[in-house]
Amino acid sequence: MINFDEEIAKFQPSLEVDQAEEAIFNNDLTDITDMIESILNEKKG
Amino acid sequence: MNCPKCGNVVAVRRNRCEFCGKDLTIVRKTDRLSNSYYNRGLEKAKVRDLTGAIIMLKKSLEMNKRNTNARNLLGLVFFEMGETVAALSEWVISKHFQAKDNDADVYIGAVQANPTKLDSMNQAIKKYNIALDSAKQGSDDLAIIQLKKVINLNPHFIRALQLLALIYMKNNEFERARRCLAKANKIDLANTTTLRYLSELNQLVSGGETTSAPYWSDGEVNSGPLGKPLSPISSYKEEKPNVWLFINLILGVVIGVSVLFFLIVPTVKKNAQSEYLQKQRDFDSEQLVYRTKLTSSEKEVEDLKAKLAEKQKELDSIDIPEYDKTMYDSILSAVYRYIELDSTNNLTPENSIEVADLLSKVDPSKMENQDAVKLYEMVKQKVSPIAAKEVSQQGKTAFNNKEYEKALTLLTQAYSYGDPDDNTLYYLGKTQQELDQYEEAKTYYNQLLTDFPNSSLAKYAKQRLNDLQ
Numbered sequence: 001m002i003n004f005d006e007e008i009a010k011f012q013p014s015l016e017v018d019q020a021e022e023a024i025f026n027n028d029l030t031d032i033t034d035m036i037e038s039i040l041n042e043k044k045g
Numbered sequence: 046m047n048c049p050k051c052g053n054v055v056a057v058r059r060n061r062c063e064f065c066g067k068d069l070t071i072v073r074k075t076d077r078l079s080n081s082y083y084n085r086g087l088e089k090a091k092v093r094d095l096t097g098a099i100i101m102l103k104k105s106l107e108m109n110k111r112n113t114n115a116r117n118l119l120g121l122v123f124f125e126m127g128e129t130v131a132a133l134s135e136w137v138i139s140k141h142f143q144a145k146d147n148d149a150d151v152y153i154g155a156v157q158a159n160p161t162k163l164d165s166m167n168q169a170i171k172k173y174n175i176a177l178d179s180a181k182q183g184s185d186d187l188a189i190i191q192l193k194k195v196i197n198l199n200p201h202f203i204r205a206l207q208l209l210a211l212i213y214m215k216n217n218e219f220e221r222a223r224r225c226l227a228k229a230n231k232i233d234l235a236n237t238t239t240l241r242y243l244s245e246l247n248q249l250v251s252g253g254e255t256t257s258a259p260y261w262s263d264g265e266v267n268s269g270p271l272g273k274p275l276s277p278i279s280s281y282k283e284e285k286p287n288v289w290l291f292i293n294l295i296l297g298v299v300i301g302v303s304v305l306f307f308l309i310v311p312t313v314k315k316n317a318q319s320e321y322l323q324k325q326r327d328f329d330s331e332q333l334v335y336r337t338k339l340t341s342s343e344k345e346v347e348d349l350k351a352k353l354a355e356k357q358k359e360l361d362s363i364d365i366p367e368y369d370k371t372m373y374d375s376i377l378s379a380v381y382r383y384i385e386l387d388s389t390n391n392l393t394p395e396n397s398i399e400v401a402d403l404l405s406k407v408d409p410s411k412m413e414n415q416d417a418v419k420l421y422e423m424v425k426q427k428v429s430p431i432a433a434k435e436v437s438q439q440g441k442t443a444f445n446n447k448e449y450e451k452a453l454t455l456l457t458q459a460y461s462y463g464d465p466d467d468n469t470l471y472y473l474g475k476t477q478q479e480l481d482q483y484e485e486a487k488t489y490y491n492q493l494l495t496d497f498p499n500s501s502l503a504k505y506a507k508q509r510l511n512d513l514q
Contacts, residue, residue: 002241008211011208013177014204024137029138031109
């Protein structure tokens with residue numbers, strides 16, 4: 001059975017167009033390559 | 046591929062960058078994984094499993110953030126699901142990593158080219174947020190109104206459709222909820238939320254009994270969320286051109302043309318021919334009628350012309366006497382003179398001659414007024430015998446005096462008064478004879494013999510006639 005309140009809580013507000021710039025800037029563009037690089041750099045350092 | 050450190054192009058088989066010496070083994074492996082995830086994401090996207098495609102593409106980007114193809118496809122999937130801002134974000138980031146020869150330029154350009162559409166999508170997002178707040182606060186009616194507007198503005202907004210379906214289900218409007226979920230399912234076939242709600246809907250409709258298994262139960266494909274069996278989705282294959290289609294088409298055209306020439310055209314020709322013949326017959330009969338009419342009309346014209354000529358002849362033969370105005374003046378003068386003389390008892394033979402002369406100027410045949418004619422006759426009867434006798438006597442006297450010309454004038458005058466007696470005729474004949482006018486003399490002698498056969502002068506006239514012959 002669906003709990004309507006729980007389900008409604010799962011819905012998040014959608015970003016508006018003028019908020020897109022902020023969203024892009026805050027986007028985490030780290031991939032596995034970057035993570036491996038950072039691990040390797042930590043090891044060296 | 047490009048070296049992630051220095052950006053130079055490295056040959057495919059080399060595991061180390063020639064320019065900076067970076068070890069590319071891991072990079073190559075992650076690239077391969079990223080591409081693999083991208084391929085799987087593409088397959089899912091092709092079959093409209095957008096939720097699955099997002100998962101695969103995000104994994105692909107986790108392996109290689111510079112995988113432009115994966116990022117662009119992810120943007121497209123977001124756009125298809127109505128997530129405009131997320132789509133634009135991915136495309137902008139894609140442009141950041143690859144500024145040139147990037148399909149993201151086309152996608153961004155297409156969105157920016159229609160500012161109205163972009164604005165309507167933005168409005169849809171705002172209304173969705175308002176609707177979500179209303180739903181969280183328990184204002185279901187307001188939320189429904191807003192969500193309907195959102196769907197009008199952006200029919201592909203899956204989250205709006207799902208939220209609306211949820212609210213409908215909460216308010217026991219199952220049919221409407223089903224319609225919303227069907228729309229959402231059409232856009233994204235394997236959306237978990239949509240499928241879950243559909244399953245719940247089926248349970249609610251059937252009275253709480255679990256009549257249908259979930260969509261993805263044990264990996265087997267059961268009957269679809271709407272209770273209808275889904276056909277397995279086969280891979281895309283290009284359709285081969287069907288030769289038989291063209292052959293059938295040509296055959297059909299040939300048969301059609303043959304039917305036209307062998308059946309329809311002869312019938313049409315025959316109909317046209319018979320129509321023409323009928324028209325010709327009608328025309329001939331009409332012509333005959335007109336000819337007959339014409340002949341009878343011509344005959345009638347000839348008859349009328351003949352009648353006209355006849356009438357014209359009659360008309361010409363009629364001598365209409367000219368109306369002489371002075372004629373009535375003469376008779377009036379004569380009547381007036383007679384009355385004057387008669388009333389004064391002066392109607393002597395000499396005066397009678399005067400009146401008779403006046404009367405001699407009148408031609409009673411030309412008089413139209415019958416009263417005038419009667420008057421003329423009356424006066425003539427009174428005065429003419431007296432005047433004729435007197436003038437005749439004067440003529441005899443002139444004859445006896447051998448004044449033959451004078452005698453002829455007087456006797457002719459007496460004759461003109463009308464009703465000459467035997468003496469006047471005899472002396473007229475003698476005078477004419479004396480003047481060597483024998484034919485005229487014969488005429489007077491004959492008249493004497495005709496009018497006065499018992500006269501004493503008849504035998505003398507007869508004798509003179511014999512002498513003349």
